[in-house]
Amino acid sequence: MKSFLKIFSILIFLGCSLNFYSSAAEKVEYLKTDWSFKGLFGKFDRGSLQRGYQVYTEVCASCHSMKYLSYRNLAEDGGPEFSVAEAKAIAASFDVTDGPNADGEMFIRPAKLSDKFVMPYENIKAAQAANGGAYPPDMSVLVKARGGGVDYIYSLLQGYEEAPSGITLDDGVYYNKYMYGNNIKMSAPLSDDLIEYGDGTKATVEQMSKDVTTFLMWAAEPHLESRHRMGFKAIVYLIILTILVYFSMKKIWSRVESEV
Amino acid sequence: MSDNEYIPKSKVGKWFNDRLPLLTLANHLTDYPTPKNLNYWWTFGGILTFCLITQIITGLTLAMHYIAHADMAFESVEHIMRDVNYGWLIRYIHANGASMFFLAVYIHIFRSLFYGSYKSPREIIWIIGIIIYLLMMAAAFMGYVLPWGQMSFWGATVITNLFSAIPLVGEGIVTWLWGGYSVDNPTLTRFFTLHYLIPFLILGLVVLHIWALHVPGNNNPVGIDIKKPSKDTVPFHPYIVIKDGFALLMFMIVFAFFVFYSPNILGHADNYIEANPMVTPAHIVPEWYLLPFYAILRSVPDKLLGVIAMLSAILILAVLPWLDTSKIRSAVFRPLYKQFYWILVADVLILGYMGAMPAEGLYLLIARVATAYYFLHFLVVLPLLGFKEKTLPVPLSITEPVLGGMANLATAKQNESIDKIK
Numbered sequence: 169m170k171s172f173l174k175i176f177s178i179l180i181f182l183g184c185s186l187n188f189y190s191s192a193a194e195k196v197e198y199l200k201t202d203w204s205f206k207g208l209f210g211k212f213d214r215g216s217l218q219r220g221y222q223v224y225t226e227v228c229a230s231c232h233s234m235k236y237l238s239y240r241n242l243a244e245d246g247g248p249e250f251s252v253a254e255a256k257a258i259a260a261s262f263d264v265t266d267g268p269n270a271d272g273e274m275f276i277r278p279a280k281l282s283d284k285f286v287m288p289y290e291n292i293k294a295a296q297a298a299n300g301g302a303y304p305p306d307m308s309v310l311v312k313a314r315g316g317g318v319d320y321i322y323s324l325l326q327g328y329e330e331a332p333s334g335i336t337l338d339d340g341v342y343y344n345k346y347m348y349g350n351n352i353k354m355s356a357p358l359s360d361d362l363i364e365y366g367d368g369t370k371a372t373v374e375q376m377s378k379d380v381t382t383f384l385m386w387a388a389e390p391h392l393e394s395r396h397r398m399g400f401k402a403i404v405y406l407i408i409l410t411i412l413v414y415f416s417m418k419k420i421w422s423r424v425e426s427e428v
Numbered sequence: 429m430s431d432n433e434y435i436p437k438s439k440v441g442k443w444f445n446d447r448l449p450l451l452t453l454a455n456h457l458t459d460y461p462t463p464k465n466l467n468y469w470w471t472f473g474g475i476l477t478f479c480l481i482t483q484i485i486t487g488l489t490l491a492m493h494y495i496a497h498a499d500m501a502f503e504s505v506e507h508i509m510r511d512v513n514y515g516w517l518i519r520y521i522h523a524n525g526a527s528m529f530f531l532a533v534y535i536h537i538f539r540s541l542f543y544g545s546y547k548s549p550r551e552i553i554w555i556i557g558i559i560i561y562l563l564m565m566a567a568a569f570m571g572y573v574l575p576w577g578q579m580s581f582w583g584a585t586v587i588t589n590l591f592s593a594i595p596l597v598g599e600g601i602v603t604w605l606w607g608g609y610s611v612d613n614p615t616l617t618r619f620f621t622l623h624y625l626i627p628f629l630i631l632g633l634v635v636l637h638i639w640a641l642h643v644p645g646n647n648n649p650v651g652i653d654i655k656k657p658s659k660d661t662v663p664f665h666p667y668i669v670i671k672d673g674f675a676l677l678m679f680m681i682v683f684a685f686f687v688f689y690s691p692n693i694l695g696h697a698d699n700y701i702e703a704n705p706m707v708t709p710a711h712i713v714p715e716w717y718l719l720p721f722y723a724i725l726r727s728v729p730d731k732l733l734g735v736i737a738m739l740s741a742i743l744i745l746a747v748l749p750w751l752d753t754s755k756i757r758s759a760v761f762r763p764l765y766k767q768f769y770w771i772l773v774a775d776v777l778i779l780g781y782m783g784a785m786p787a788e789g790l791y792l793l794i795a796r797v798a799t800a801y802y803f804l805h806f807l808v809v810l811p812l813l814g815f816k817e818k819t820l821p822v823p824l825s826i827t828e829p830v831l832g833g834m835a836n837l838a839t840a841k842q843n844e845s846i847d848k849i850k
């Protein structure tokens with residue numbers, strides 16, 4: 169028995185059980201779909217990201233901010249990859265307050281690539297006041313901030329139902345079978361053909377859910393693609409180096425009567 | 429030690445070495461006679477050194493971009509993840525590096541428990557190791573607070589509140605630790621300072637740990653004293669260097685999978701929500717590596733006694749060399765101890781699992797039984813085993829085969845001492 173193989177398999181076993189343990193807490197069965205960004209070579213679906221941005225900006229953005237993203241991100245590699253001109257045009261459709269200018273006055277100007285996404289509300293209090301006391305969470309890292317990740321968001325968007333008999337809901341509270349505690353203060357945000365996709369894709373609730381979730385995944389992990397690329401190279405490199413070192417080790421230890 | 433005879437070949441080397449014997453030290457480190465039968469469980473010392481250095485280098489880099497302020501910490505972490513060149517890589521290595529560090533240290537500690545490496549004459553190495561482990565937990569806990577997410581904030585609140593269990597002065601101590609009346613900016617800045625300091629304390633202790641190791645030399649799977657240097661040993665370089673290197677590379681493959689493909693799996697999702705003193709998370713759980721102790725803390729109904737139990741669970745390890753009365757080091761020759769060893773491993777894993785579950789019903793009951801057994805192992809089983817256990821014959825040296833029956837000197841001695849006690 170090669171003892172290093174034993175240890176290596178124990179390491180992998182421990183690694184997997186850590187993985188398993190961390191996901192074991194999730195008991196809810198979420199809706200499943202194929203995410204293009206999962207796996208060793210996972211990449212974002214460019215079209216889905218662009219459509220997802222459209223859903224975000226036309227639906228979600230009226231309540232949810234995305235304060236850690238800038239308009240320049242929309243044109244960066246590994247993202248929706250709008251052209252720089254398109255990203256500039258998107259930015260210019262928003263107004264930001266800048267200043268003070270030479271006269272000491274604040275002024276309003278169109279947003280530039282370097283500006284952060286314009287927030288729908290001035291501050292959290294204003295957001296709460298406009299939404300019946302509930303704060304629509306910032307969406308920059310939302311998929312990483314929820315236990316079920318992308319599957320949870322994807323399911324939640326499609327999880328609105330009539331409340332089962334016997335459950336009475338307060339005013340402004342909706343029933344969602346994937347929400348923690350089933351009560352959600354956001355009304356069903358999507359309905360079929362709510363928006364018209366620029367690329368002609370049919371805007372079903374399922375399609376929009378998938379697109380906007382993909383977009384949110386990118387927003388939370390803008391370097392996911394380069395991480396996957398680098399990870400594959402790094403691991404292949406490590407494996408080759410490990411094999412080489414193994415044979416050097418065998419050679420060196422052959423001088424003494426002992427097993428390695 | 430035979431190092432004293434070392435004389436550098438070059439004149440400059442000799443001149444320098446007479447004034448500062450760095451070359452003698454280097455010579456000692458490369459020639460250091462190491463038992464040739466060390467198995468792969470012994471490679472985790474080197475792996476841990478790698479982990480510490482990785483944490484220090486990535487930590488220094490993160491500190492260049494991180495802002496230790498309650499209003500800006502969360503945002504600065506997002507800045508690192510998005511806009512700093514390879515910031516995501518550095519941060520994911522640092523965050524997962526902490527988990528890898530603990531994975532390696534637990535293997536290292538349990539290796540020591542199995543092969544009796546803590547026993548005479550290696551008690552000081554062991555105790556320094558326990559201090560390092562305590563500092564690691566402190567550093568990891570404070571590091572987890574720095575991103576200022578929900579788990580950071582509430583974890584810090586729960587852990588610092590433990591001090592309020594101290595009679596009379598408890599509340600005062602907590603206020604003093606916080607630098608205010610709740611976890612807030614002063615808490616964050618001091619945690620950042622200490623998080624920066626502790627790794628260098630650990631580094632110093634690691635030097636002492638290795639120094640203390642180099643006095644008696646390594647224990648080995650057979651657990652017997654060996655002559656150094658002899659047929660039983662090989663020089664550290666190249667034999668152990670290449671073997672440690674090989675093991676380290678395998679460890680790095682596992683590490684890389686976490687960093688590149690599951691970077692957030694070991695963290696809690698709530699820590700991507702910015703700290704909010706007004707909203708308490710549904711479950712406040714520490715990082716996985718602290719869970720067994722968290723389970724012990726919660727299994728005692730009284731707060732003060734719970735804190736005492738949790739601290740004792742760690743500190744009891746420091747007196748382990750005196751609790752274990754057996755003269756035989758390696759579990760290979762201790763059939764009964766070997767069984768109790770694996771029960772302890774299972775017990776700690778169960779405690780870890782219970783630490784992640786809500787403290788109620790069956791979970792709480794199991795956690796209580798497991799906690800009781802943990803202390804039973806160290807306070808009752810180990811002291812008694814040394815007297816009751818019938819050990820197997822121990823070989824005289826690594827190269828010599830086991831001699832049959834009582835012809836073996838070490839076993840003969842062991843039985844003699846058992847007879848005396850009887």
